[in-house]
Amino acid sequence: MPVWTLYGLKQGKVSQRWPAVGGDDGQSGVLGFPRFDPAQCQSGCRDCADACLPQAITLKEGGGVNVDYGRCVQCQLCVTACPSGAFTLSSDWAFGVRAREDLVWAQAANSAAGQTLKREIRKVFGRSLHVRHVDAGSCNGCESELQALNNPYYNLHRLGVFFTPSPRFADLLLVTGPVTYAMKGPLLAAYEGMPEPRFVMAAGTCACSGGTNGGGYACGRGLDGLLPVDVWLPGCPPNPAAFIHALLMLLQRLPQRVRGGHLMEDGDGR
Numbered sequence: 318m319p320v321w322t323l324y325g326l327k328q329g330k331v332s333q334r335w336p337a338v339g340g341d342d343g344q345s346g347v348l349g350f351p352r353f354d355p356a357q358c359q360s361g362c363r364d365c366a367d368a369c370l371p372q373a374i375t376l377k378e379g380g381g382v383n384v385d386y387g388r389c390v391q392c393q394l395c396v397t398a399c400p401s402g403a404f405t406l407s408s409d410w411a412f413g414v415r416a417r418e419d420l421v422w423a424q425a426a427n428s429a430a431g432q433t434l435k436r437e438i439r440k441v442f443g444r445s446l447h448v449r450h451v452d453a454g455s456c457n458g459c460e461s462e463l464q465a466l467n468n469p470y471y472n473l474h475r476l477g478v479f480f481t482p483s484p485r486f487a488d489l490l491l492v493t494g495p496v497t498y499a500m501k502g503p504l505l506a507a508y509e510g511m512p513e514p515r516f517v518m519a520a521g522t523c524a525c526s527g528g529t530n531g532g533g534y535a536c537g538r539g540l541d542g543l544l545p546v547d548v549w550l551p552g553c554p555p556n557p558a559a560f561i562h563a564l565l566m567l568l569q570r571l572p573q574r575v576r577g578g579h580l581m582e583d584g585d586g587r
């Protein structure tokens with residue numbers, strides 16, 4: 318008997334039960350997006366903005382900073398650059414949102430309105446969603462995490478979500494990468510080839526805003542203004558659990574966790 322067969326038999330069932338019944342999501346100890354506390358921000362300081370390569374942190378006129386998690390690549394440099402602890406480490410990774418504005422830090426956590434879904438998606442697709450993935454210039458970091466979704470531990474099929482090679486059979490277009498000019502045409506063709514109703518997920522910071530490569534000589538700045546996006550999932554890359562959360566959030570099987578850049582313990586209940 319091959320050694321891997323023996324190993325598999327010894328391991329037994331490894332698929333996790335999360336998120337259906339809680340338990341281990343496989344991400345304990347993993348760093349997420351830094352938390353921002355403007356009360357700790359020193360006036361006149363710009364250290365975090367200078368450290369932030371993708372310009373997720375920008376200076377406000379009149380003092381203070383804006384934080385856009387849709388541009389954040391989780392490098393954690395702002396945490397080390399800030400002299401007063403306005404940015405702190407966190408394990409907040411469930412950052413999938415329906416409205417892009419919810420990724421921009423706001424004083425009031427419930428300031429941004431959720432995007433209205435095109436129809437009752439849970440009723441129609443809640444038990445079977447087919448996903449066409451298009452790599453629009455990714456570094457393959459996002460693909461590496463996507464691949465993990467089909468391993469025995471995350472076992473995405475148990476949730477009724479399947480990848481398909483053809484846009485003709487797809488309900489969701491999942492896009493990674495900043496959308497290079499070479500991939501813009503094929504990406505739009507894939508979208509046009511999908512039957513209605515169709516949904517779009519911007520997966521990874523590159524697809525949300527261009528990330529570290531956006532606006533260069535060879536690519537645009539992600540899906541903003543290019544396709545109607547139903548779910549924005551920043552992260553560089555988003556981890557497999559973040560992908561699962563975002564997919565089930567699209568299907569209205571899990572609540573959105575982030576509002577105005579704040580992670581909320583119980584989500585919005587939608």
Ligand code: SF4
Binds near residue numbers: 369
């Ligand atoms: S962790 Fe995000 S906000 Fe902080 S410096 Fe890196 S990219 Fe910018």
Ligand code: SF4
Binds near residue numbers: 457459529553
């Ligand atoms: S978001 Fe990060 S991991 Fe994903 S394609 Fe862009 S650079 Fe790579």
